[in-house]
Amino acid sequence: MQVIQFKGVRLWLLLMLGSLLAGCGINNIPNYDEQVKAAWAQVQNQYQRRADLIPNLVETVKGYARQEQETLTAVIEARAKATSIQVDASTLDDPQKLQQFQQAQSQLTGALSRLMVVSERYPDLKSNQNFLALQSQLEGTENRIAVARKDFIAAVQRYNTEIRTFPGRLWHSVMYSDLPIRENFEATSADAEKAPEVKF
Template sequence: MKKWLIPVAIIAVIAIAIYSWAVGFNNTAVKLKETTTEAWGKVESSYQRRNDLIGNLVKTVQGAADFERGTLTDVIEARAKATATTIDPANITPEQLQAFNQAQGGLSSALSRLLVTVERYPDLKANQNFLELQSQLEGTENRINVARDRFNEAIRPYNTHIKTFPNSVLAGWFGFDELAYFKAEAGAEKAPDVDFNFD
């Protein structure tokens, strides 16, 4: 065997190993990122379901009660803000998540005020449509929570994959950036103060 073939063979083996590593890294990162994008889609789907139900809830409340316009207007405006705030699932940043969470939190707060105020209307509380919508909203809130948890679970392996060395070197070359986790709103750890004093 000729001596010049040995360095060529070594270089070829190293090049093939680097190529295989890069391809493996890229393909795994793409699959993991797609999983996070799918998980985010489920979060948005759950929020969209809530927004759709709120429209029906507002119509039911409007038709069944001489209702406080301010509370109803707050819900309608908060719903509009929540649907206007969107996130690019391919590049989820902490700032985008904070804006999204803030808009959805405003809607949750307005919706809570609406449901508390409804307590003043015994006819409405007995309305089957209202009871069904209220039950659907409660189920939707649970779906939202599950979807957010699954989104965070999907992000962890992706972020771990691109942040561990030596993958972190390739992540910069291929343009894979760390994704932000969904976090609770500030103050969410405190129980809401519900006042049933209707004097």
């Protein structure tokens, strides 16, 4: 009878310990890590959406502005470079890889901006329905990229805060020491910290 009671007490203690551990944040770190990975996947998804729109946009502009070959070539090359650098969940912790990815995307953004400036010189192009639809989709995608990056930044901040504060710091050192501090997006354009100069 005593053996049965001892097993019952042990089982009860294990259940209590398990419920205490579950309630004290032991699962927060892997949950937040997965949220970071999911948020990054959404960032990649939106950048890919933008990359998929570019060939049609370039072809449409090419039909109206053949003499703008240099700008069109710059967009195509920037797209090729941006799509060649992949950062997935396994390389997300590599700051150099993340910086390369960000720089390639910034170059593509710059090339697309120049393409939009070029389009202003061609009234027929600006009124082309296909161009207008592509331009609208591109603007929407840029907004989605901004939202996806914001969500990624928030997920990284939540994750990094969890592993740097108590009790997450304790759980990180004991159980999840293989999960590193995550890198975040930074302004990557030259002189990004300076306000642009406006001249009239």
